[in-house]
Amino acid sequence: LQKGRGKQEALRQAKLDYLASADPVEAHPYFWxxxxxxxxxxxxxxxxxxxxxxxxxxxxALLIWWFFSRLKWRxx
Numbered sequence: 001l002q003k004g005r006g007k008q009e010a011l012r013q014a015k016l017d018y019l020a021s022a023d024p025v026e027a028h029p030y031f032w033x034x035x036x037x038x039x040x041x042x043x044x045x046x047x048x049x050x051x052x053x054x055x056x057x058x059x060x061a062l063l064i065w066w067f068f069s070r071l072k073w074r075x076x
């Protein structure tokens with residue numbers, strides 16, 4: 001994913017890497033064939049990560065504000 005590949009291609013490569021390093025027993029499809037990609041298969045871009053981090057910071061700020069406003073209200 002960090003190399004800009006689509007999610008399906010990244011999962012395929014991860015499976016191939018796993019098969020290359022796994023011992024013969026763990027290389028059986030039972031251990032890896034059930035892992036499938038679902039949803040949006042487009043590559044993850046840096047802008048989507050940045051947008052998500054801003055959202056998380058905003059939610060954290062609102063929670064902190066809410067916590068301290070409740071604390072102030074209880075002390076009155």
